[in-house]
Amino acid sequence: MVIKILNGSPRKENTAAMCEAFAEGAKEAGHDVEILHVGKMKIAGCLGCEYCHGKGEGTCIQQDDMTQVIATYKDADMVVYASPIYYFGMTAQIMAAMQRVYCIGKPPKAKKAALLISSGSPGTTNGAIATYKDMIGYLGIEDAGICCLAGAENKADDKMAAIKDMAKNLS
Numbered sequence: 001m002v003i004k005i006l007n008g009s010p011r012k013e014n015t016a017a018m019c020e021a022f023a024e025g026a027k028e029a030g031h032d033v034e035i036l037h038v039g040k041m042k043i044a045g046c047l048g049c050e051y052c053h054g055k056g057e058g059t060c061i062q063q064d065d066m067t068q069v070i071a072t073y074k075d076a077d078m079v080v081y082a083s084p085i086y087y088f089g090m091t092a093q094i095m096a097a098m099q100r101v102y103c104i105g106k107p108p109k110a111k112k113a114a115l116l117i118s119s120g121s122p123g124t125t126n127g128a129i130a131t132y133k134d135m136i137g138y139l140g141i142e143d144a145g146i147c148c149l150a151g152a153e154n155k156a157d158d159k160m161a162a163i164k165d166m167a168k169n170l171s
């Protein structure tokens, strides 16, 4: 499968470690994996102008880093959403990227998704999980796994191994 991982963290720390573990496992299983560090990119929020559904014919009126994300994201058989929790939800950066996909509608080939979440404290992931489940329900794609790590679990060897296994065993 072609797997695109959207990393919504602006830092190369906990969420990045989860992405690397997932990518390592998936690559070992023969998948083609790319991590898109959307948390570090310049991606503005959707303007809701509907240019993409009219004159733009599937292209966005805004020229920013989302152009390069869309160019590669549209090939995905699987999308992995990865984000730290910022005030009970995913980061504004990954949400902007998820919403800007509006211009192409549903990624045409995507059949599977997964969610990787890093937080400081446990019990803060309900909002992110609900957003993810609603999003994949809308996209009509199957959940292949959710992993949430909090506090000291972040970067822990056993947790990284579990994420790697999850990616290795994708059907």
Ligand SMILES: Cc1cc2nc3c(=O)[nH]c(=O)nc-3n(C[C@H](O)[C@H](O)[C@H](O)COP(=O)(O)O)c2cc1C
Pocket: 009, 010, 011, 012, 013, 014, 015, 016, 083, 084, 085, 086, 087, 088, 089, 118, 119, 120, 121, 122, 124, 154
């Ligand atoms: C602006 C901001 C808001 C945060 N809000 C929460 C929160 O609501 N709940 C929580 O458990 N952790 C919260 N955190 C902590 C991060 O989720 C946590 O440190 C995470 O591991 C960071 O991931 P990263 O290293 O990939 O950036 C917040 C951190 C920041 C910077």
